[in-house]
Structure formats: C-alpha cells, structure tokens
Amino acid sequence: MSAKTADRIALSVIIAVAGIIMLVLAALLGYLLYRGLSHVSWHFLTSVPQPFRKGGGIGPQLFNSLFLLVLTMIITIPLGIGAGIYMSEYAKPNRLTNFIRLVVEVLSSFPSIVVGLFGLLVFVNLFHLKYSLAAGALALTVFNLPLMVRVTEQALRSVPQSQKEAGLALGLSRWKTIRSIMLPMAFPAIMTGTILAAGRVFGEAAALLFTAGMTTPRLDFTDWNPFHSTSPLNPFRPAETLAVHIWKINAEGRAPDAPEIAAGASAVLIIIVLLFNFGARALGRAIYRKFTATK
Amino acid sequence: MSEMAMYTKDLSVYYGEKQAIKKVSMDFAAREVIALIGPSGCGKSTFLRSLNRMNDVIAGARVEGEIWINGRNINAPDTDVVRLRQNIGMVWQKPNPFHKSIYENIAFGPRYHGIRDKRKLDEIVESCLRKTALWDEVKDRLKGSALALSGGQQQRLCIARSLTVQPSILLMDEPASALDPVSTAKIEELIAELKKEYCIVIVTHNMYQAARVSDKTGFFLMGDLVEYDDTQKIFTNPSQRSTDDYISGRFG
Amino acid sequence: MNPVKKDQAAGNRRLRFPKHIREEWYGRVYAYFCVTLLIVTIVSIVWFIASKGLNPFLSGAVSVPELLFGRTWSPESEPPLFGALPFLAGSISVSLLAAVLAAPFGFCAAVFMTQIAPKVGRRFLQPAIELLAGIPSVVYGFVGLSVIVPFLRNNFTGQGFGILAGTLVLSVMILPTITSIATDALSNLQAGLKEGSFALGATRWQTIYRLILPTTFPSLLTGVVLGISRAFGEALAVQMVIGNAPHVPRSLLESAATLTSIITLEMGNTVGGSLHNNVLWSLALILLIMTFLFVFTVRMLERRAGR
Numbered sequence: 001m002s003a004k005t006a007d008r009i010a011l012s013v014i015i016a017v018a019g020i021i022m023l024v025l026a027a028l029l030g031y032l033l034y035r036g037l038s039h040v041s042w043h044f045l046t047s048v049p050q051p052f053r054k055g056g057g058i059g060p061q062l063f064n065s066l067f068l069l070v071l072t073m074i075i076t077i078p079l080g081i082g083a084g085i086y087m088s089e090y091a092k093p094n095r096l097t098n099f100i101r102l103v104v105e106v107l108s109s110f111p112s113i114v115v116g117l118f119g120l121l122v123f124v125n126l127f128h129l130k131y132s133l134a135a136g137a138l139a140l141t142v143f144n145l146p147l148m149v150r151v152t153e154q155a156l157r158s159v160p161q162s163q164k165e166a167g168l169a170l171g172l173s174r175w176k177t178i179r180s181i182m183l184p185m186a187f188p189a190i191m192t193g194t195i196l197a198a199g200r201v202f203g204e205a206a207a208l209l210f211t212a213g214m215t216t217p218r219l220d221f222t223d224w225n226p227f228h229s230t231s232p233l234n235p236f237r238p239a240e241t242l243a244v245h246i247w248k249i250n251a252e253g254r255a256p257d258a259p260e261i262a263a264g265a266s267a268v269l270i271i272i273v274l275l276f277n278f279g280a281r282a283l284g285r286a287i288y289r290k291f292t293a294t295k
Numbered sequence: 296m297s298e299m300a301m302y303t304k305d306l307s308v309y310y311g312e313k314q315a316i317k318k319v320s321m322d323f324a325a326r327e328v329i330a331l332i333g334p335s336g337c338g339k340s341t342f343l344r345s346l347n348r349m350n351d352v353i354a355g356a357r358v359e360g361e362i363w364i365n366g367r368n369i370n371a372p373d374t375d376v377v378r379l380r381q382n383i384g385m386v387w388q389k390p391n392p393f394h395k396s397i398y399e400n401i402a403f404g405p406r407y408h409g410i411r412d413k414r415k416l417d418e419i420v421e422s423c424l425r426k427t428a429l430w431d432e433v434k435d436r437l438k439g440s441a442l443a444l445s446g447g448q449q450q451r452l453c454i455a456r457s458l459t460v461q462p463s464i465l466l467m468d469e470p471a472s473a474l475d476p477v478s479t480a481k482i483e484e485l486i487a488e489l490k491k492e493y494c495i496v497i498v499t500h501n502m503y504q505a506a507r508v509s510d511k512t513g514f515f516l517m518g519d520l521v522e523y524d525d526t527q528k529i530f531t532n533p534s535q536r537s538t539d540d541y542i543s544g545r546f547g
Numbered sequence: 548m549n550p551v552k553k554d555q556a557a558g559n560r561r562l563r564f565p566k567h568i569r570e571e572w573y574g575r576v577y578a579y580f581c582v583t584l585l586i587v588t589i590v591s592i593v594w595f596i597a598s599k600g601l602n603p604f605l606s607g608a609v610s611v612p613e614l615l616f617g618r619t620w621s622p623e624s625e626p627p628l629f630g631a632l633p634f635l636a637g638s639i640s641v642s643l644l645a646a647v648l649a650a651p652f653g654f655c656a657a658v659f660m661t662q663i664a665p666k667v668g669r670r671f672l673q674p675a676i677e678l679l680a681g682i683p684s685v686v687y688g689f690v691g692l693s694v695i696v697p698f699l700r701n702n703f704t705g706q707g708f709g710i711l712a713g714t715l716v717l718s719v720m721i722l723p724t725i726t727s728i729a730t731d732a733l734s735n736l737q738a739g740l741k742e743g744s745f746a747l748g749a750t751r752w753q754t755i756y757r758l759i760l761p762t763t764f765p766s767l768l769t770g771v772v773l774g775i776s777r778a779f780g781e782a783l784a785v786q787m788v789i790g791n792a793p794h795v796p797r798s799l800l801e802s803a804a805t806l807t808s809i810i811t812l813e814m815g816n817t818v819g820g821s822l823h824n825n826v827l828w829s830l831a832l833i834l835l836i837m838t839f840l841f842v843f844t845v846r847m848l849e850r851r852a853g854r
Contacts, residue, residue, distance in 0.1 A: 007750035014663060017655035018672055024719060025675045028682070028690060035693075082581030090578055093354050100582060102842070103589050109838050111780020113807050114596070117814070117831050121595045125819075142588055149585070162391035165349060166453070170404040171381030171460050173567035175574025180403075185394055196681075203683025206782040206807075210814060246685045247783050250692055259693065266689045270682060277681050281674075377567045409566075 029270070036267025039260045045268070049245070054257045058265050060216045063232055064133070064239040068212060069202050071137035071235060076144045077194065081183075083145070084152020089178055108146035112207040115143045119211035131238040136212025143207050144197055151193030155186035188287035192280045199276030203269060205243035213238035214248055242269050300325040300464055300494035301346070306360035306370075308341050308350060315341045317518040318360065325463070328486060328495045330505035330526065333515035334546065339498045342515065343466050346496065347383040348376045364464070381408065384457030384493075388469040390449035392441035392456070397433050400441045400452055404459045419459060427455040427485055447478025454485065465489065467497040471504065483508050502542060506530050514538045593835065600832025602825045603629070609822075614829060620793040620809075622823040629826045631806070631833075633795045638805040640710055640796070641785060642778035645717035646725075650771050652718075653725030658755055661733040662741075673730075680723035688787035691716040696788055703800050708790030711799040716784050721774035728770030732763040732852070765852035769845055776841035780834060782807035806830050 047057030087104075091097040119139030129135040159182045167177030183190075216239055219232045226233040240248070246265045249258045302322035308315045316338045323329050331339040341350070348369065350356040362370045369379050393400050401420040410416055420437070424430040429451045433444070441452055450470060457465060467486075471479040486495060486508045499505050505512055506526060513523040514535070522529065522538045533539045540546055564572075603609040609629050617630020656676065660668030695715050700707030736759065744754040760767075790802025791812060810827050817824040 003750050003753060007752040010752035010755070011663065014655045014659050017652055018659040018664075018668075021652065021656055021679075021722070022671060022675050025679055028719075029678075031690065031694065032686065079581045079584060082578050083585055085574075086578040086582045090575065100585065102846075103585055105846075106838065106842050107585065107589050107592075109776060109780075109842050110592070111782065111807065111834055111838065113780065113782040113810060114592070114831055114834050114838070117810070117828070118592045118595060120814075121599065122591060142592075145585065145588070160391070161352075162387055162389060163393065165352065165385070165387070166391045166393065166456075168352065168377075169347060169349065169380055169383070169385035169457065170407070171377055171379075171567075172404070172407055173377050173571040173574075175571045176407060176567065178574065180407075181393060199681055203681075203686070205683070205685045206811070209811065214815075243683055243685045246689055247787070250685075250689060250787055262689055263693070266686045270686055273681055273683060274678070277678060375565075375568070377571075378565075 029274075032263070032267050032270050036263040036265075036270075039264035040267055044264055049261070050255055052254055054255060056255055056257075056261060058242060058245060058261070058268065060219055060232075061240055061242045061245040061265070062268065063219075064212070064216060065202055065241040065243070067232065068133055068136055068140065068208075068239060068241055069198060071133060072140040072144060072201055073194070073198060075137060075141045076148050076197075079141070080145055080148025081152045081190070083149045084156060085178055087149060087153040088156035089174065089182075104146045104149055107142070108150075110143075112143055112204060113209075115139055116207035116210050118142065119207065124211055129236065131211065131213030131215075132236045133212055133239045134235045136208050136239065136241075137235070139207045139211040140201050140204060143204060144201050147197045147200070148194065151197065152186070152190055155189035155193065156182055158189065159185045188284070192284040192287075195276055195280035195283065199273045199280075202276065203243050203273050205241070205247050208241055208244050209247075212241060212244070214240050214244055216240045298325045299323070301362065301364045303346075304361040304363070306342070306345065306358070306362060308338070308345050309357045309359070310353075311355045315518055316345070319520045321513060321520060321523060323464070323494050323496060324511075325494045326490060326492070327510040328490050328497060328508050330509035330512045331496065331498045331515060332500070332502060332505050332512060332541075333521075334541065335500065337515040338518040339513075339515045340468050343468055343496060343498050345370075346464075346466055347380050347385055348374070349385065351376060381460045382462050382464065384454075384460070384462040384465040386450070386454050386457055386465065386467040386470045389473050390446055390453050392444070392449050392452050394440070394442060396438050397441050397444070397452065398437040400456050401459055404456065408460060423455040423458050424452075426458060426489070427451040428481065429455060445478070447474050447481060450474060450478065450482060451485065454482075454489075458489075463493060465493045465495045467495065469498055469500065472500065479504075502530075514541065516541075596828065596831055596835050599825065599828035600835075601829070603822060603829055609826060609829075614826070618795055622813075622817075622826070627822065629822075631826075631830060633793050634804050634806045634809050634830065635833075636795050637710065637713075637789065637803040638779055638807070640803075641713040641717055641789070641805060642775045644710065644714040645721055645778045646771050646775045648714060648718040649722045649725050649774060650767075653722055653729050653770065653774075654760075654767060656722075656726045657729035657733050658759075660730050661736075662751070662755060662759070676723045676726050679719065680727075684720065684781060684784040685787075687716050687720055688784035691784060691788040699800065705798075705800040706790065706802060707800075708788060708802045709798070709800045710789070710796055710803050712788040712790075713785045713803075713805070714799075716788055717778040717781060720781065720784060721777050724777055725770040725774045728773060729763070729767050732766030732770075733759065736763065763852075765848050769848040769852060772841060772844050772848065776838065776845075779837055779841070780807065782811050786811045806834055810834075 044057045045062060046059040048059055050056030116139055119135055123129050123135035123138045124131060163181055163185060164177055167181040217237055218230060220230040221232055223231045224233055225231050226235065228234060229237065242265055246262055246269065249262050255261065300323050304320050305318040306316060307318050319342060331343060333339050344350050345358045346362060350358055358370060360370060361368045393403065398420055401423050402416045405416060405419050421430060424433065429448060432448060441449065444452060471482045489495060509526045512526040512529040514521045514529065516537055522533060522535045529538065530542060533542060604611055614629055614631050616632055617628060618632050619628045619630045620633060621628045656672060660672055691712055695712050696707035699712055740758065741754055744758050785805055786808035789804060789808055791804045791808055792802035793804050796803035810830055814827050817827065
C-alpha cells in the first residue's frame with residue numbers, strides 16, 4: 001500500500017469518526033426529545049408523582065432540583081471565589097501551595113458517590129441534618145467547590161497584570177484591588193464557569209441518593225414559610241431531585257407508565273442542562289463581543 | 296542645589312539568583328525630570344518599579360538597599376506600602392485605564408482615600424483632566440467607557456489618574472512608546488508642564504525624548520548605573536566611553 | 548471614661564489600624580478561611596471514610612485478602628461471605644474497556660479538530676463534545692437502559708445487561724475527557740514541527756502517525772487515565788445497565804456488578820454499624836484509594852509530558 005493510499009484511508013477514518021461522534025450526539029438528543037417531549041405537558045411538570053397509577057408528574061422533583069441548585073450555589077459561590085482568590089493572588093510559590101493544588105485536584109477527582117457517602121457520614125449523621133435539602137446542598141458543595149475554585153483562579157489570572165498594578169499604584173490595598181478592579185474584570189469568565197457548573201450540579205444524582213434522600217414529603221405549595229415542615233422552602237426536609245427521580249423510577253418504578261415518565265423527566269432534565277450550556281456559551285460570546293468592540 | 300524628592304542608596308534587585316540591579320545610588324530632585332536610558336534589559340524599568348515597591352508583586356523578586364523619601368527608608372520591611380504608593384504616581388508603557396467610565400477612572404482613587412463629597416470629586420476629576428489637557432476632549436462623555444478613548448487619550452487619562460492621589464513623585468515607564476508621534480508630542484508637553492509640581496522619573500528607550508524632556512539623565516548598562524549627570528552633559532560630553540557609544544548609536 | 552477620651556481611644560485605634568490595613572486583613576481572613584475549608588474537607592473525607600472502611604479489618608471480621616480476592620459475595624449466608632472480587636473485576640473491566648473503546652475515537656476527534664478541519668471542528672465537533680460532557684449520568688443510564696440493553700438482548704444472547712452495555716455507555720461518557728486533553732496536547736504542539744515534516748515530503752497521516760502521536764503520547768495517556776478514573780467512579784449510569792449480579796463475569800453479555808453499583812444498591816438497605824454496612828464502606832475506601840492512585844498517575848504523566 002502506498003503512502004498516499006494509507007493517507008487517504010486514515011483521513012477518511014478520522015473524518016468518519018468525527019461524523020460518528022456528531023451522529024451519536026444527535027441520536028442521543030433526538031431520541032430523548034422525541035420519546036420524552038410527547039409526554040411533557042403542563043400537568044406533567046406541575047403534578048405530583050403517582051407511585052402505582054398512571055398520570056403522575058414531576059412537579060415536586062423539578063422544584064427540588066431548582067431549589068437545591070440555588071441553595072448549593074449560595075454556599076459554593078462565596079467559598080469558591082474566596083479560595084480562587086487565594087490561589088490566584090495570595091498563594092506563594094511554595095510547598096503549601098503545591099499541596100493545596102493537589103487537594104483541589106483530588107477533591108475534583110473524587111467519584112460523586114464517594115462525596116455522597118461522605119455527606120451521609122458527616123452532614124446526615126454527624127450534623128443530624130437527616131436526609132434533607134441542607135445535607136444535599138452541602139454534599140453538592142463539596143462536589144462543586146473545586147470547579148468553582150478553578151474557574152475563579154483562571155478568571156483572575158487572565159486579568160492583565162497591568163490592571164492590578166494600576167490599582168496598587170493608586171495606593172489601594174491588595175484586597176481592594178482584587179475586589180474592585182480585578183473581580184469586575186474577571187466577572188464574565190466567573191459567570192460563564194458558574195453557569196456551566198450549575199448545569200453539572202443540576203444533573204447530579206449519585207451524591208444526593210444518601211444526602212437529600214429519595215423521597216419527598218407532601219408539600220403545601222401555598223405555604224412559603226421555610227420553618228413549616230410542609231413548606232417547599234424548608235431546607236431540613238428530604239427532597240428527591242429530578243435526576244434522582246429518573247434513577248429511582250428506572251430502578252424500582254411501579255407505575256404502569258414508568259418508562260414514559262422516565263423519558264419525559266429525562267427530556268426535561270436534558271433541556272434544562274442544555275439551556276445552562278447554551279446560556280453560558282451565549283453569555284460568553286456576548287461579553288467577548290462587548291469587550292472587543294470597545295477596544 | 297534644589298530640594299531633594301527621593302534618593303536611593305546601594306539599591307540592588309534580584310530575580311531569583313540573578314542580580315538585575317547592582318547597588319545603584321541615585322538622587323532625584325523635586326520639580327525635575329530625570330530620564331533613565333539604556334539598552335533593553337539593562338534594568339532601568341526594574342529600577343523604576345522598585346521605587347514604589349511594585350516589584351513586591353512579582354514572585355521571586357527581592358530588593359535590597361535603601362530608598363529614602365521624606366526622611367524615611369521606604370524599602371524597610373515595616374513600611375506601609377499601600378500608604379507609600381499614595382505618595383508616588385505611576386504610568387506604564389501600555390495605557391491601562393480601568394475598565395470603567397472616564398469619571399470613575401479618576402474618581403476611584405480619591406473616593407477610596409475618603410473623599411465622599413460629590414462636588415469635591417467632580418472638582419478633582421476636572422482639575423486632573425485639565426492638568427493632562429484632556430478635559431475639553433472628554434468633558435461631554437465622562438460617563439462613557441475609558442476604553443473608547445484613543446491610545447494617546449487613554450495614556451493621558453492614566454497620567455491624570457496617577458495625579459489624583461496627590462503624589463509628589465511620578466514614575467513613568469516608557470509612557471509614549473506605544474503611541475503615535477502626535478500623541479507622543481502631547482505627552483512630552485504634558486511632562487514639561489507637570490514638572491512644575493512633581494519630580495518625574497521617566498524610563499525611555501528614545502534618546503531624543505530623553506534629551507528633549509529631561510533635566511538629568513542616568514545611563515544604565517547591565518544593571519549598573521554607568522553615568523548620571525545633567526542631560527546636557529550626557530548628550531554632548533559624556534565622561535564614560537560606553538555612554539558615548541550608546542548615545543551615538545553604536546549599540547543598543 | 549468620659550466621651551472625649553473614648554473618642555480619642557477610638558481614634559488611636561483607627562490610627563494604628565488604618566482602613567486599608569483592616570480591609571486587607573478581612574480579605575485575607577476570608578480567602579484563607581475558604582482555603583482552609585478545602586483542606587479540612589479533604590482531610591475529613593479521608594478520615595471518615597477510612598475510619599469506617601477499616602473497621603471490618605480492624606475488628607477481624609474480614610481480612611484484606613478475603614475482601615480483595617474472595618469470589619463470593621453473600622452477606623446473608625451463615626457465615627456471611629464478603630468477597631469483593633466480582634465488583635473489582637467488574638469495575639476494572641468496564642472502565643478499561645470503555646477507555647480502550649473511547650481512546651481511538653477521542654484521538655481521531657482531536658486530530659480532526661486540530662489538524663484536519665479546525666474551523667468545522669471548532670464550530671460543530673467541539674460544542675458537540677462539550678454537550679456530551681454536560682449530559683447528566685442518569686440520562687446516560689436511562690438511554691443505556693432503554694436503547695442499548697434492549698438492542699443487546701435482541702441481537703445477542705442473554706438479557707442485555709452486563710459489561711458490554713456498561714462499556715458502551717461509559718465510553719460515550721468519557722469520550723469528552725479524552726478528547727479535550729488530546730486536543731489540548733495536539734494544539735500545543737511546537738509550531739514548525741509539522742511543517743518540517745511536510746517539507747520532507749511526508750503525508751499528513753505519516754506526520755500524524757510518526758511524529759505527532761509519539762510526541763504527544765504522554766499527554767494522550769493522561770487523558771485516557773483521567774477517562775478511566777471517571778469511568779471507575781461513575782455510579783448510576785453503570786448501575787442501571789450492568790445487571791448487578793454479584794459474581795465474576797465470564798462473558799461480556801453476562802450480568803455483572805461494580806464497586807459503585809453495589810454501594811449504590813446496598814448502602815440504603817443495610818443497617819448502619821452492621822458488618823454488611825461496614826464492608827460497603829470498605830468498598831468506598833477502595834474507591835477513595837483508587838482516586839488517589841489515578842491522581843498520582845496523572846501527575847506523573849503530566850510531569851513526563853512537560854519535559
């Protein structure tokens with residue numbers, strides 16, 4: 001076989017592989033949306049699941065996922081930004097910093113089930129949070145924190161050194177320079193990264209099985225006092241999220257329309273995750289355009 | 296002999312093991328322009344950056360020796376660096392306005408240093424922009440982004456910004472090298488004007504510029520201060536061979 | 548103390564700690580606090596899981612070789628048997644096979660994006676791969692359960708559940724990891740290297756095969772190891788398609804189980820403190836140790852790639 005022929009074959013294979021990957025994605029999304037969307041309706045999105053009968057919905061699960069995401073982000077964002085600031089601005093090039101870098105790397109490599117188990121030991125049992133939104137949010141924080149740290153660190157590092165020096169030369173303290181000069185400039189990148197991270201959190205299930213739990217109590221959607229036990233906002237109640245729900249009905253769904261519910265819920269989940277992805281991408285592009293247009 | 300604004304004594308700068316500045320002693324008079332010249336990599340910018348402790352932010356950089364301002368050695372470890380920098384303005388090679396409005400660029404420093412009164416801030420903005428001959432060009436768009444200005448305007452805005460904290464010394468690191476000739480001329484005019492109030496230390500690789508704007512000139516070569524004298528003398532009758540070689544363009 | 552003196556005292560305090568120093572101090576405390584929390588978190592993860600997971604060994608109920616090499620998992624029998632070999636075998640085989648399957652795809656995709664059609668790559672393939680990375684694992688599990696498993700059942704012997712189904716699902720899941728690392732490695736290639744090879748008359752494939760592949764090999768391997776690491780720790784997607792039968796699989800189409808799947812299934816159904824429950828924590832400890840091994844392997848490879 002001549003070199004030319006080999007070249008042609010190899011190139012076709014590579015192009016074919018690229019095509020196959022696109023096809024797999026298209027087939028995956030097409031399948032999910034085709035099978036799922038026919039089952040999605042306003043009733044499906046808002047009503048409670050029926051364990052043994054047809055016609056159950058995913059209302060509470062959808063609410064739980066969104067609420068848990070908000071709780072998680074409220075905890076993660078300040079912690080992640082703080083640690084990111086340390087890594088980018090205060091860490092000196094020494095062994096301690098290398099160690100912290102290793103910590104972040106290991107923490108981000110832990111399987112989410114391990115994070116969930118840790119949550120079970122510490123948040124659920126030790127802190128007596130039981131299976132609850134609070135325990136789930138803390139577990140997801142552990143799961144998400146390393147990503148937020150990296151996002152912040154990289155965003156701050158991409159701020160030009162000259163901006164930092166300009167702030168310092170004006171007699172600003174380092175902290176003031178970071179907060180008022182660098183963070184605003186890093187904000188778009190942090191924002192984009194945070195939205196992507198939110199998509200990941202939204203779809204996570206393994207870390208929640210044993211922290212937020214696999215059940216949802218009866219909720220009274222007219223009672224918004226977070227201290228009432230049937231209030232949706234009560235952070236100390238168990239909460240099955242959409243992703244956990246999908247897993248559970250596949251594993252032990254007894255309703256006759258369980259496969260349809262799983263398909264519908266998957267479609268909803270994937271649409272929300274896609275929205276996060278496209279949202280982050282569009283935001284990134286818009287901000288990029290704004291910056292380059294004025295320069 | 297005029298009043299002294301600052302002097303250094305045996306100032307050395309190390310980057311890791313490498314010594315970038317070798318025991319430089321230099322004095323800077325108030326209301327004078329001092330040019331630092333030399334081939335690239337000779338350490339002139341490094342020296343300038345150590346005068347307001349800006350080398351502190353570079354990992355692995357170490358500064359030894361003394362820098363005296365107002366009877367205090369500001370290179371001493373107990374120096375309040377943040378306060379020190381309020382006394383020294385700095386301007387960089389590439390204009391680096393904050394990504395904020397023109398007004399905010401100027402008002403940011405004073406507001407941080409405790410001026411809350413809106414009228415007082417307006418006054419500061421106007422006077423600083425007037426000093427840098429920018430007022431008439433931008434007075435109608437103070438709320439507009441500073442990034443929409445031309446390169447030369449941005450650089451003058453940065454100079455205006457450096458004046459807001461009322462420094463006595465201005466450090467300029469090749470302030471015109473990224474600009475077109477017209478903007479460069481404006482910056483040079485500005486330097487001549489600002490000299491009436493400030494001690495200006497300017498790093499430049501443009502010898503004509505040094506000759507035009509400065510009263511005294513220091514020639515750096517490989518981290519040494521080879522010669523430091525009146526600009527007039529340096530450019531007409533230098534006492535060192537290497538200065539002469541550099542001035543007449545035999546290297547650099 | 549009269550009010551004037553008090554004011555003076557306050558003034559003195561303010562003089563000693565001017566605003567910029569106090570502010571810097573608050574900022575630092577905040578940043579240091581966050582980092583400390585990271586360290587505390589990881590230390591407590593290791594501490595809590597290790598102390599639970601070591602319990603069966605320390606109490607003498609199960610020995611390490613028994614757990615690692617025992618072929619029978621029957622916690623309810625008398626005496627109970629805790630052989631985790633089936634799960635180890637399941638975890639190792641699905642993650643290795645998934646990597647073997649995904650690596651060529653990832654490499655080809657990276658070559659496509661960097662060497663063949665960068666524009667098309669950036670516009671279509673790159674976003675596609677990022678989307679694949681964004682799809683939640685339960686959704687992969689659901690698709691595996693409702694498409695791949697029935698397909699295998701109808702076309703091959705067995706129920707469709709098993710190592711093969713797990714491998715297929717995982718390979719799609721880890722493809723983005725392998726691809727993105729390979730893409731980074733290829734686009735960081737020294738400029739001129741490629742042109743030099745073309746100038747010598749080599750075809751594109753020869754250049755890729757003889758020059759690019761060997762030079763970027765350590766980085767490519769890093770991506771593969773990261774992929775294996777991700778596959779090894781993946782729980783729900785695998786659990787949904789692998790069948791969960793606790794014995795060492797003899798064929799790719801036979802129902803099997805992994806460390807993660809057994810933990811997922813049994814952790815909720817056992818009583819805390821019981822031996823059965825504690826042994827599940829030992830399995831979690833194995834996952835934890837594997838994570839460390841993977842991280843160190845990746846670091847080693849990165850160091851080699853950096854040279």
